[in-house]
Amino acid sequence: MRHWMIPALAALFLAGPAAQAGERIFIAGDSTAANYGVDRYPQMGWGMALACNLDGTVGVENRAMGGRSTKSFIAEGRFDAIAKDIAAGDTLLIQFGHNDANQAKEERYTPLPAFRINLLRFISMAREKGAQAVLLTPVAMRKYNPDGSIIDSFPDYADVARTVARETATPLIDLGYDSRVYVQGLGAEPAKAYYLHYGKEAGYARWPDGIADDVHFSEIGARAMASLVAARLKELNLPVSAHVKPLPAANPPTLGWPTCP
Structure with a gap:
């Protein structure tokens, strides 16, 4: 592949398919979900690979x-930028x-009571816009307890997300549990x-001296998440669920950035 083509392909991949309001998935989150340029490959956030699990009619605004x-x-x-752009559906x-x-x-630091208030603010904004909010618990790090089990990453914050989801009848994806x-x-x-x-x-x-990072994902890790x-x-059987075509998480392909199977 000609190197001059990479930026153009990257832009297409990150933007996802062209979609109208009501046909988009917005992602609000941190580095574990974020987009990265080709200069950061093989680092990828799971939000970059989400489009590969959709039917092509839904755009991803990561x-x-x-x-x-x-x-x-x-x-x-x-937050305000999402509020400006997100629409009904x-x-x-x-x-x-x-x-x-x-x-x-x-x-960055957000005490648990403020974290709760902030999550409520995201949910309220989505509802005011006619959009569907979905809460996710923090994705797992590759860190282990002495007995060899994976550490439950940020359990207090995950519990707040679960509680807010329950109290507000907001759908929840317990990604912390699933990824662990x-x-x-x-x-x-x-x-x-991964x-x-x-x-x-x-x-x-x-990373000329190498890297050992148990928080951020490689390509196959992002695809699996x-x-x-x-x-x-x-x-969840939400309106968007009809457009979701999940790929198997087990043994995800390594295709090179930015490519879907």
């Missing part, structure tokens, strides 16, 4: 951004928690391939 919590997402105007997937829990960074079960099933060593674990010999210019999200989105 507004997730690295390092954002509900607090900073709102403070930077990203659209779907809003809301996944936060990783950065809300980061007490070392004041601009999935990664546990892979085994500790095989699971490295996150950013590469030695110097991999030759990635961005997107399939978990899609499978649950299908089960």
